[in-house]
Amino acid sequence: MKKVKILCVCGSGVVSSSMVASKLKDMLAEHGYLTETVESSPNSIESDLGGNHFDLMVCVSPVYQEYNIPKVSGVGLLTGLGEEEVIEECLEILSKLD
Amino acid sequence: MVDIFNTLSEILSTFGASVLVPVMLFIIAKLMGVNNKKAFTSGLLCAVGLTGFNLVINSYGAIISPVVTSMSENAGVNLPILDTGWQSTSVIAYSTNIGLIFFGLAIFIQVGLFFLKWTNVFMPSDLWNNYSFMVWGSMLYLLTNNIWLALLLMIVQNLYILLFSEVAAKRWSTYYQYPKCCMTAPHHLETLPFAVLMNIILGKLGFNKIKLNAQELQKKFGIFGEPMFIGLLIGALIAIIGGYNKLGELATWGTITTSAISTASVMAVFPKVAGIFASAFTTLTDAYKSKAKQSGKEREWYMSVNDAVGYGEPNTLVTGIILIPIMLGIAFILPGNQTLPMIDLLALPYMVEVFVAISNGNIAKSIVSGVIWFSLGLLICSEVAPYFTQVATQVNPELTAGGLMIISFGIMAHPLIALSFLAFLTQNPLLIIGIIVLYFVLHFTFKKYKVQIVDFLERCNEDPNQIKSMV
Numbered sequence: 001m002k003k004v005k006i007l008c009v010c011g012s013g014v015v016s017s018s019m020v021a022s023k024l025k026d027m028l029a030e031h032g033y034l035t036e037t038v039e040s041s042p043n044s045i046e047s048d049l050g051g052n053h054f055d056l057m058v059c060v061s062p063v064y065q066e067y068n069i070p071k072v073s074g075v076g077l078l079t080g081l082g083e084e085e086v087i088e089e090c091l092e093i094l095s096k097l098d
Numbered sequence: 099m100v101d102i103f104n105t106l107s108e109i110l111s112t113f114g115a116s117v118l119v120p121v122m123l124f125i126i127a128k129l130m131g132v133n134n135k136k137a138f139t140s141g142l143l144c145a146v147g148l149t150g151f152n153l154v155i156n157s158y159g160a161i162i163s164p165v166v167t168s169m170s171e172n173a174g175v176n177l178p179i180l181d182t183g184w185q186s187t188s189v190i191a192y193s194t195n196i197g198l199i200f201f202g203l204a205i206f207i208q209v210g211l212f213f214l215k216w217t218n219v220f221m222p223s224d225l226w227n228n229y230s231f232m233v234w235g236s237m238l239y240l241l242t243n244n245i246w247l248a249l250l251l252m253i254v255q256n257l258y259i260l261l262f263s264e265v266a267a268k269r270w271s272t273y274y275q276y277p278k279c280c281m282t283a284p285h286h287l288e289t290l291p292f293a294v295l296m297n298i299i300l301g302k303l304g305f306n307k308i309k310l311n312a313q314e315l316q317k318k319f320g321i322f323g324e325p326m327f328i329g330l331l332i333g334a335l336i337a338i339i340g341g342y343n344k345l346g347e348l349a350t351w352g353t354i355t356t357s358a359i360s361t362a363s364v365m366a367v368f369p370k371v372a373g374i375f376a377s378a379f380t381t382l383t384d385a386y387k388s389k390a391k392q393s394g395k396e397r398e399w400y401m402s403v404n405d406a407v408g409y410g411e412p413n414t415l416v417t418g419i420i421l422i423p424i425m426l427g428i429a430f431i432l433p434g435n436q437t438l439p440m441i442d443l444l445a446l447p448y449m450v451e452v453f454v455a456i457s458n459g460n461i462a463k464s465i466v467s468g469v470i471w472f473s474l475g476l477l478i479c480s481e482v483a484p485y486f487t488q489v490a491t492q493v494n495p496e497l498t499a500g501g502l503m504i505i506s507f508g509i510m511a512h513p514l515i516a517l518s519f520l521a522f523l524t525q526n527p528l529l530i531i532g533i534i535v536l537y538f539v540l541h542f543t544f545k546k547y548k549v550q551i552v553d554f555l556e557r558c559n560e561d562p563n564q565i566k567s568m569v
Contacts, residue, residue, distance in 0.1 A: 014376050015226055015376045015380070022377060039373050041409075042323075042409065078407065
């Protein structure tokens with residue numbers, strides 16, 4: 001399994017982000033990724049990034065600033081209506097790593 | 099028979115919520131077809147979250163309680179009700195028996211009303227936010243000991259909220275740009291009638307011409323929006339007020355720094371603890387989304403999403419952040435208020451979502467509406483905090499919070515939903531029937547004039563002078 005680290009962003013880093021995180025872990029595991037997640041909120045992204053390396057951030061709350069990490073909208077995971085699309089977008093970014 | 103009840107109540111008091119709620123959660127998860135490993139993890143996460151919540155609130159309460167007391171003794175600022183945030187409300191609500199009964203019932207009601215086409219809003223996709231009903235119901239049950247009345251209150255509240263969210267669905271969906279999605283969080287949707295009224299009044303007063311640039315403001319605020327930083331400031335502020343006549347003494351500065359750092363810590367740590375608790379429920383709340391997909395094909399419908407998806411929108415975030423110091427200031431000077439808003443100050447950007455969507459992103463309108471509504475809300479919080487605290491200590495006998503009363507500003511500072519609670523509390527059948535009849539009148543009026551009403555909300559902010567790019 002390849003290890004990846006994803007920052008999940010919602011309003012407070014509590015409910016939706018953990019929902020998205022558990023889905024990402026499950027669905028990316030099917031594609032051979034071992035996913036570590038950190039839950040965050042739009043106002044705490046900077047301190048959560050700190051010195052840590054993240055491969056990707058998946059946002060369910062709009063994040064307008066740029067942080068030099070690929071950004072994916074995770075709303076599809078939240079509604080359940082566009083799960084495959086979100087996962088495909090993540091996979092495309094992850095496949096370009098290393 | 100009496101023996102069985104005695105044994106049962108002995109078991110309940112021996113193990114407490116941190117054991118019983120996870121067990122119930124495990125059973126519910128199994129009934130919903132979740133596998134053993136996930137169901138067990140779910141139960142364990144719940145127990146850990148519940149206990150972690152106690153640890154944080156108790157140790158923080160012990161530190162902050164003397165600060166709050168000295169604020170009252172030295173400065174005459176009497177704010178003995180501590181706002182421990184929506185996270186704590188969710189923990190409390192999900193740990194009450196009546197809350198869990200309603201949680202199960204709500205799934206049936208919400209799924210049923212959608213499939214019967216009573217509503218076009220599929221609410222079970224945001225089951226999480228049902229805790230808002232559950233806490234009002236638990237308080238009513240505590241005070242009246244009438245389980246049917248408490249269940250009826252939660253159902254009636256749910257019906258009103260469904261109606262409000264259907265009225266606002268298109269507006270919310272267009273404004274936040276999530277096609278076919280709406281919001282159903284009860285504590286936000288209850289502001290709808292007031293938001294619509296204020297939008298019209300403020301529009302007549304010329305507020306449509308006031309334009310504030312959210313992106314610019316957001317840059318200026320920078321660090322101020324960060325939870326830790328807000329905690330640091332509030333913690334320092336209340337300790338300074340509490341010791342204003344002793345600022346020359348070194349000990350006072352010890353208190354100020356301790357208060358500041360521990361408030362900053364709570365702001366940073368609390369979401370993590372709450373996240374543990376929340377993830378216990380997310381597995382469950384996920385199960386219903388696929389059901390809506392199949393039925394919704396041939397009609398116009400909206401899927402409810404968590405209010406988080408609107409949080410970061412610039413006008414929403416800026417309105418909320420501007421309201422943080424304003425609401426804190428009002429708490430100090432508002433006559434009759436005893437609530438010290440704290441953790442839920444960070445939730446203000448959620449709380450203004452309806453105002454922002456209805457006014458089509460007008461920050462000035464949203465601030466004025468928010469100030470009025472949430473000031474009334476502070477008084478409501480002060481009124482219901484004793485009941486809220488009692489419910490909290492009932493499910494959490496270990497909870498002390500340093501002897502302070504607790505409340506959630508974000509969930510409870512809502513006058514209209516509180517009004518329904520107070521009406522049911524009178525137990526006056528005429529009043530209760532009146533509220534139910536009013537619902538049906540509003541519901542059928544809305545169904546009849548749906549096109550006109552929805553269209554009005556879409557167009558009421560149109561102004562030739564308005565800058566389109568702000569939307």
